[in-house]
Amino acid sequence: MSAPSRFDRGHTDDLMTFLSASPTPYHAVANAAERLEKAGFRQVAETDAWEATSGGKYVLRGGAIVAWYVPEGAAAHTPFRIVGAHTDSPNLRVKPRPDTGGHGWRQVAVEIYGGPLMNSWLDRDLGLAGRLSLRDGTTRLVDVDRPLLRVPQLAIHMDRNVTADGLKLDKQRHLQPVWGLGDTVRDGDLIAFLEDEAGLSRGEVTGWDLMTHPVEPPAYLGRDRELVAGPRMDNLLSVHAGTAALAAVAASGAELPYIPVLAAFDHEETGSQSDTGADGPLLGTVLERSVFSRGGSYEDRARAFAGTVCLSSDTGHAVHPNYAERHDPTHHPRVNGGPILKVNVNNRYATDGSGRAVFAAACEKADVPFQTFVSNNSMPCGTTIGPITAARHGISTVDIGVAILSMHSVRELCGADDPHLLANALVAFLQP
Template sequence: MSGKELVQNLLDFIDASPSPWHVVKTIEAQLATQTPPWQRLDETAKWTLQPGGRYYVVRDDSSIVLFVQGQKPLAETGFKIIGAHTDSPGLRIKPNAASGADGLVRLGVEVYGGPILATFTDRDLSLAGRIAYKNDQDQIASMPVKFDQPLLRLPNLAIHMNRAVNEEGLKLQKQTELPLILATSTEEQLPPAYFSALLQQQSGIAAERILSWDLAVYDTQKGAFWGAESEFYADSQLDNLASCHAALQALLNADGMDATRVCALFDHEEIGSQSNKGADGSFLPDVLGRIALATATDGEDYARALAKSFMISADMAHAYQPNFPNAYDPGHKVIVNKGPVIKVNANHNYSSESVSAAMFVDWCEQAGVPYQTYSHRCDLPCGSTIGPITSAKLGIRSIDVGNPMWAMHSLRESAGVLDHDYMIRVMKRFFAA
């Protein structure tokens, strides 16, 4: 595929995946079209693996680890791992969400991670996530749900009532000013019952059987190309579904079969990764350990395999925005459409160090891909990634990289068309090395 075709494929991937639970379903749907087939492994069952076999494991519906079993023993090759995350910052619906007053039904929300809240105003919003319910066998089950139509809105306050907004910025009180307008209420209509009826209508599950939910607010506007030459693209959740998509494309299309290649895509990165399915949990160590057990790799050889392993932690990077020059280190301006970014932080908020950076540079040069290096301003707090967490947990060498993007954590983010192709190419080179 050309660079623009790859980005259109990415936009379709994002638009089909408005929540972490949908990300995993979208990936599973793509795997189902592949030849040879991919096999889903159950964590409660014994695993039998074959050299060259293609497998994946899902934990709690929103984290997934995919791997292609190498032809050579693990102790000889180690694991080649790319890690990314399936979640994005935003708003999540509260358990007792629906309330009615002043002739309107509103849904209460809680802030998830660190979104730019002002970007949620005056947008065509809707809901996506999963519900948990009792099935016909009286067992607890779950299923994804998605409302395609614009369902919700957060109308801005008119400038006549907020005269300083252009000088001071839009500030939203999280408890009282974020509830989303859903419907006009009537005296006969109780808001909780109305919301339950909506869930029933969308899922096909009787309202009394729906016990709980995880529902994210998303923007219904589709992704799009922009710029004089359509050299940029915009969508929600580029951080970090663009990295998930790049990793998946590299895994599906990489050459070389000697080493075991792994893509680990985690939920909960935006809130610290501390969960059973986050990067700070046991999911990836469990999967790698079970690969070793299923291939009769003893404890010492497994330790040898980890010592030979490498992980690329892929998460988007801050592109230079010339309207705000004081937000950047003058010596580390990374530019959209100029290649993947190596992210460096002396306090190890990123896992990159000189050797792993040199290795990544070498893979870029082999792939014919330009690269850049980013360091945050010293007087601004620096974000972090799954890289240091996973590298420390497994004891493996790692690097943090990402494609440059604008407006990270906005509901509408932007990036460069060329960079997505560049990232896939260097990831493929890494898997084949």
């Protein structure tokens, strides 16, 4: 039995590949599933009866994935160790009637998803990707990963006060991207274009979930390449780390007192209330079916859940050198300082003292430093899937993550060492 090898900067290189290949939640879970398949995991259908077999398994549902590894001989009441994350990021999503325009421009009608830094989407070369639902009931992923759309900013000559007064954007009027020229709006043009891109016949697509994404690839940044700039780090950085950690633990052959789990949900940025969100039944159903498939009773289920711990891993705020006063004066997380433990006494984060001890033990075992984030009292913090997971399933949950800058921008910034430091801490948590 061998311990998993430690991750290093090669993990960060691989993260950049993962970010580029995952412009949507649907692509992210497909890529995570492919990596788990290579590690010996096998997909199980929710509509099938589950067998009491050991090994790695996963469930895909839309933009969510739940994967777990059952050690040989695991009892029905064996607790779980869960890494939780989310697959969605704020962006511009295509409306049901996408074809619009005027004044000689062809445009795509979009809706604002989540809470993006809207100014960061201006004057960017954007691609288009997502999921196409077909007439035969199947789905097809599509990714136009080249400059296709652009949200042009108004010239300063027509907004002389923008520098002094700040940019003001109307979500309906100012964020509809252009994608061509023409005096006539033709319904069906965008979907017909995507059918051609996906190699489909005209009329095959009857539904779609489409979103824009920047086509500029992730890149190392800085004199010593100690930073990484890229899209969707919130929160594909955690999805990637959790996938790598689960695969490493499964491949180690070590004896495990817990069943390690990765749960990556969709719709965190909009409240998690969906059948693929953390506030839905997906995780609880999968965990219960795992218990029951191994011959367990409701008593075994209760025992398993009572001993379960979840690390809710999501990006957090590094101290900003230009706005240091916005942070708590005694809590200044730094990039490349290791993962952060998130604390909020009003339960915007789920961490308590006992959870801190669990995470501290994992970091100590992995020889990984960690930091603590507490928001400035005058600026209420955001929230995560952590409190939702704790309340919905009665599972002890700890909020952690990686400190970044430019959160919710089209292009975020993290330390080049923090992704692999997080992954090493997750391995130690899943394999205590």
